[in-house]
Amino acid sequence: MIRVDVVVRSDADIKFGGDVHQVRQYEQHLAGRADLKVVAFHPAMTLRPDAVVHYVNVDRPFDFLRTVELAGDRRIVVSPIHHSLPRTRRMRLAERGRGLRSLVDRIAPEAMREWLASGVRGAKSSPSRRESMASAANSVRAIAQVPKLWARVGRSLDRCSAVAVLASGEQRDLMVDTGWRGENARIIPNGKPGLSDVADMWEWSKRPISMITVGRIEPRKRSLELAQAAASKDARIVFAGSLGDERSTYAQQFLNLAESSPTVDYRGSISHDEVLRLMGQSRVLVNASWVEVQSLVDLEAAHLGTRVVSLPNGNSEEWLPDHVTYTPDFDLDQLVDTATAAASTSVGPGAPSYAWDWQRAADSLHALYLGS
CATH class of the missing domain: 3.40.50 (Rossmann fold)
Structure with a gap:
């Protein structure tokens, strides 16, 4: 061996x-x-x-x-x-x-x-x-x-x-x-995620969450800035992830906004199974990160029949062209607008054709x- x-x-x-x-x-x-x-x-x-x-x-x-x-x-x-x-x-x-x-x-x-x-x-x-x-x-x-x-x-x-x-x-x-x-x-x-990970894919018309974003609350993920952009447009969005640095000004500003905004729903640090459950109930995963390579969250969301709307931060579109939409640049207002439009479509993308498993x-x- x-x-x-x-x-x-x-x-x-x-x-x-x-x-x-x-x-x-x-x-x-x-x-x-x-x-x-x-x-x-x-x-x-x-x-x-x-x-x-x-x-x-x-x-x-x-x-x-x-x-x-x-x-x-x-x-x-x-x-x-x-x-x-x-x-x-x-x-x-x-x-x-x-x-x-x-x-x-x-x-x-x-x-x-x-x-x-x-x-x-x-x-x-x-x-x-x-x-x-x-x-x-x-x-x-x-x-x-x-x-x-x-x-x-x-x-x-x-x-x-x-x-x-x-x-x-x-x-x-x-x-x-x-x-x-x-x-x-x-x-x-x-x-790709295993079959047990995608067991709770919801029918598109019955999905209760329009937009979700997953990951640590930190500057790299642009969590605060995304929340501000969504709140300014009265766009409902769920955040799932731990605070990158609870003591930082950045984290406290995010928490204050989540508490005061009726459209920003922060679920905190939750288990991977719960993240998958929420993504399976969501129409759009929003990825506002500055940098990615091949985002595992994007891959999981796509296999749950969820659209991915992302800044041009990595290579998800290379592998999932029918599920991932990149914005032209790093403007968050445009990201929220694109995600809102994707969530309002009448038909979801279904599961992707992706040949690689672990x-x-x-x-x-x-x-x-x-x-x-």
């Missing part, structure tokens, strides 16, 4: 995201065929000498470069989950409501911001003195990588065994942003582990 060390974000256990869900699905569907060991990144982490290294999330570029260094001559497979740098920069410039962090995000170049963030994460994930010293030493050494950081990432990707992108759009973004040649790219998208995705990944 092949051994694989899957290196994930140091905060993967406390900040759940699509990358964590993806890894859990691979663990489940490769059980008995691959010995997967999930390793939370740390600059002093130990990788098994005979294991393939599967690194997840190159948007932590210093973590990626350190992992490649530690991997040595091991086979390396990468799941980049990369967000376009121009869209990311646009998001940073709009950052508000989180104090010093928002200020740093707006004024610091992305490479320097990532260096600062990497150092903070390293300190937080170092419970022992030895790990703290290793993390500090790595930060000092890594500052030399700040100049031309993304070009360094591109060259390292070229040397990896395989890069498993979620969509051709992600491949293009990564090639443009880093100079990666893309010759070792393989497209392995996310799997077993097929896991099989394709397993082939990359084996070098085929």
